[in-house]
Amino acid sequence: MRPLLILGVLLFxxxxxxxRVDVVRVGYRVEQLKGQKVLxxxxxxxxxxKLASLSAPDRVARLAKEKLGMMPAQPGQVVVVYxxxxxxxxxxxxxQEVRVAKREVR
Amino acid sequence: xxxxxxxxxxxxxxxxxxxxxxxxxVLIRLLNLxxxxxxxxxxxxxxxxxxxxxxxxxxxxxxxxxxxxxxxxVEVPSAFGVPAALEDLRGAARRLAPVLxxxxxxxxxxxxxxxxFVWLARKLxxxxxxxxxxxxxxxxxxxxxxxxxxxxxxxLSHVLGFAxxxxxxxxxxxxxxxxxxxxxxxxxxxxxxxxxxxxxxRGLREQGPDGGRHVVLTIDEVVQYxxxxxxxxxxxxxxxxxxxxxxxxxxxxAVLGMAVNPRFDPNIVKSLxxxxxxxxxxxxxxxxxxxxxxxxxxxxxxxxxxxxxxxxYGENGHMTVANTVIHDHEKMGWxxxxxxxxxxxxxxxxxxxxxLGERRTYDYLRRFGFGERTDVDLPGEVAGLLxxxxxxxxxxxxxxxxxxxxxxxxLQMASAVSAIANGGVLMKPYVVAEVRDAKxxxxxxxxxxxxxxxISQETAxxxxxxxxxxxxxxxxxxAAVSGIRVAGKTGTAQKxxxxxxAYSSTLVVGSFVGFLPADDPKIVIAVMVDEPQVDAWGGAxxxxxxxxxxxxxxxxxxxxxxxxxxxxxAVE
Numbered sequence: 001m002r003p004l005l006i007l008g009v010l011l012f013x014x015x016x017x018x019x020r021v022d023v024v025r026v027g028y029r030v031e032q033l034k035g036q037k038v039l040x041x042x043x044x045x046x047x048x049x050k051l052a053s054l055s056a057p058d059r060v061a062r063l064a065k066e067k068l069g070m071m072p073a074q075p076g077q078v079v080v081v082y083x084x085x086x087x088x089x090x091x092x093x094x095x096q097e098v099r100v101a102k103r104e105v106r
Numbered sequence: 107x108x109x110x111x112x113x114x115x116x117x118x119x120x121x122x123x124x125x126x127x128x129x130x131x132v133l134i135r136l137l138n139l140x141x142x143x144x145x146x147x148x149x150x151x152x153x154x155x156x157x158x159x160x161x162x163x164x165x166x167x168x169x170x171x172x173x174x175x176x177x178x179x180v181e182v183p184s185a186f187g188v189p190a191a192l193e194d195l196r197g198a199a200r201r202l203a204p205v206l207x208x209x210x211x212x213x214x215x216x217x218x219x220x221x222x223f224v225w226l227a228r229k230l231x232x233x234x235x236x237x238x239x240x241x242x243x244x245x246x247x248x249x250x251x252x253x254x255x256x257x258x259x260x261x262l263s264h265v266l267g268f269a270x271x272x273x274x275x276x277x278x279x280x281x282x283x284x285x286x287x288x289x290x291x292x293x294x295x296x297x298x299x300x301x302x303x304x305x306x307x308r309g310l311r312e313q314g315p316d317g318g319r320h321v322v323l324t325i326d327e328v329v330q331y332x333x334x335x336x337x338x339x340x341x342x343x344x345x346x347x348x349x350x351x352x353x354x355x356x357x358x359x360a361v362l363g364m365a366v367n368p369r370f371d372p373n374i375v376k377s378l379x380x381x382x383x384x385x386x387x388x389x390x391x392x393x394x395x396x397x398x399x400x401x402x403x404x405x406x407x408x409x410x411x412x413x414x415x416x417x418x419y420g421e422n423g424h425m426t427v428a429n430t431v432i433h434d435h436e437k438m439g440w441x442x443x444x445x446x447x448x449x450x451x452x453x454x455x456x457x458x459x460x461x462l463g464e465r466r467t468y469d470y471l472r473r474f475g476f477g478e479r480t481d482v483d484l485p486g487e488v489a490g491l492l493x494x495x496x497x498x499x500x501x502x503x504x505x506x507x508x509x510x511x512x513x514x515x516x517l518q519m520a521s522a523v524s525a526i527a528n529g530g531v532l533m534k535p536y537v538v539a540e541v542r543d544a545k546x547x548x549x550x551x552x553x554x555x556x557x558x559x560x561i562s563q564e565t566a567x568x569x570x571x572x573x574x575x576x577x578x579x580x581x582x583x584x585a586a587v588s589g590i591r592v593a594g595k596t597g598t599a600q601k602x603x604x605x606x607x608a609y610s611s612t613l614v615v616g617s618f619v620g621f622l623p624a625d626d627p628k629i630v631i632a633v634m635v636d637e638p639q640v641d642a643w644g645g646a647x648x649x650x651x652x653x654x655x656x657x658x659x660x661x662x663x664x665x666x667x668x669x670x671x672x673x674x675x676a677v678e
Binding site: 038042045046048049050051052053055056057058061072078080 | 174175176178179180181232250255257258259261327328331335658661666667
């Protein structure tokens with residue numbers, strides 16, 4: 001009986017120590033992953049800033065003008081054509097709405 | 107017989123005494139450590155084993171109405187030094203100076219301080235952090251800190267404001283909504299091993315502190331860009347001192363754009379004075395000039411004292427009031443009330459104000475929101491200046507009719523004109539639409555708020571028709587937009603010359619305030635140009651900027667000109 005009891009106590013102690021060691025090991029791993037998460041979040045934020053900076057309206061307008069030779073449509077150059085008549089002007093343009101340059105209409 | 111002592115008795119006794127004494131010493135030491143010093147030593151052990159870390163969640167992001175990032179927090183490196191750990195202080199300063207962009211002398215001064223920790227440079231660029239780490243200097247370290255970044259540069263800077271070095275909101279939205287934007291603070295206990303590494307936070311469920319809430323504005327960055335661009339053009343081309351432009355939804359009071367010129371970059375405010383970042387659209391008061399005639403007309407129409415066709419005599423351009431002469435810019439005889447507004451006759455407006463009387467004029471101007479804050483959700487707003495009739499002089503009534511002796515802000519003017527555009531209701535202007543948590547759930551929603559009904563719908567409609575004539579044939583023809591009905595009013599207000607204390611003939615504020623499409627208003631635009639040096643008339647300096655803003659903003663908002671054609675017609 002006694003040897004069994006001693007064995008049981010030893011097994012319990014062994015299990016307890018193993019569990020403690022494992023908790024510490026997992027703890028180190030969690031900390032490592034947390035560090036990785038922080039780095040990824042930092043990278044995400046840096047990319048968000050980059051995206052926001054690159055899509056700033058004044059930059060887009062400058063590139064459109066200088067690199068692509070684009071310019072804002074002047075009044076009268078855009079004619080909105082609706083499919084059906086009579087149809088009240090929609091509050092927000094629908095997907096069916098077609099915009100055609102005035103010259104093309106001619 | 108002499109007793110025989112057992113052999114080694116003395117040694118045994120000595121050993122016994124030694125052992126007892128030894129155990130006694132150990133026992134006393136044990137008693138001292140375990141009982142007498144127990145509390146202090148336990149504390150010391152805890153300090154070595156557990157580390158408390160004060161953490162602050164990142165500041166929330168500011169978005170425009172379409173979710174475009176306008177202000178965001180990013181983690182950047184900050185450099186610190188531990189003077190006691192530095193052996194060659196001068197050498198360290200020499201190597202650090204080019205990396206940190208700080209003078210060597212300044213760094214040396216910091217490192218000579220009798221302190222265990224000193225900041226060397228904070229919120230550096232990531233590249234500087236990498237170069238600093240590459241130096242591997244003993245006694246110099248890098249920690250990551252949150253830095254506020256405004257990726258659009260000067261865009262909307264006067265509304266956004268900025269946050270300080272420690273992440274506290276100092277101006278604009280950053281200040282007004284600081285209680286939502288700043289991250290939570292939390293102290294966490296971390297278990298450390300013998301090497302000082304973190305083993306595990308106490309309790310698996312412990313999360314880091316929550317970040318700040320996110321703020322979504324009513325401002326549209328594209329509308330804002332258009333307003334800033336065109337205001338800049340107006341200010342530059344007229345060599346003006348500055349200006350403001352406001353774009354508002356008249357039905358809700360939502361501000362779509364609020365431009366102030368000159369602009370500033372909130373990423374670099376260190377070298378600027380408060381004068382540069384003051385939001386002039388709400389903090390600066392100016393005499394509105396002839397734009398005030400709109401509200402005198404609204405009051406007179408509402409009180410049924412007059413109709414658009416009522417004839418008034420223009421006194422051939424000169425009228426004496428309280429021993430002073432009121433002039434019109436051209437000699438006018440008989441004219442309808444509609445023409446008074448269309449041609450911006452000072453004499454006609456003064457006569458109408460006199461019919462209204464002091465009390466009613468004052469009451470209507472108050473009802474339109476002059477002389478009180480609009481309560482917009484921005485810091486630093488002023489109430490403007492509208493004296494009580496008790497303080498009025500004999501000429502005040504006539505002066506007010508042409509926008510003198512009254513001080514208004516740009517936002518008050520835009521808000522009051524919105525009341526004409528939307529059928530007579532004064533709305534509370536606002537710039538923040540929503541506050542959201544980190545997961546995007548809406549925590550607070552700020553919708554339109556009616557302040558009061560100022561005039562009836564019928565009066566608003568009649569006045570709107572009169573204001574259309576200002577743009578069609580009057581002083582505001584340069585505000586006309588092809589294919590769209592525009593209603594508005596020009597204003598040219600003389601400023602007080604600080605040297606003489608009298609109205610200056612050269613220092614003026616030129617303005618144009620209006621709405622469109624006049625038959626179904628979608629936006630109100632108010633443009634004010636301060637001290638233009640060329641063409642110093644509201645109709646010449648502000649009206650063209652109004653038109654250019656409208657021409658770009660309306661198509662962007664999906665409002666198309668009346669010249670839109672039906673496909674069937676186009677095919678024919």
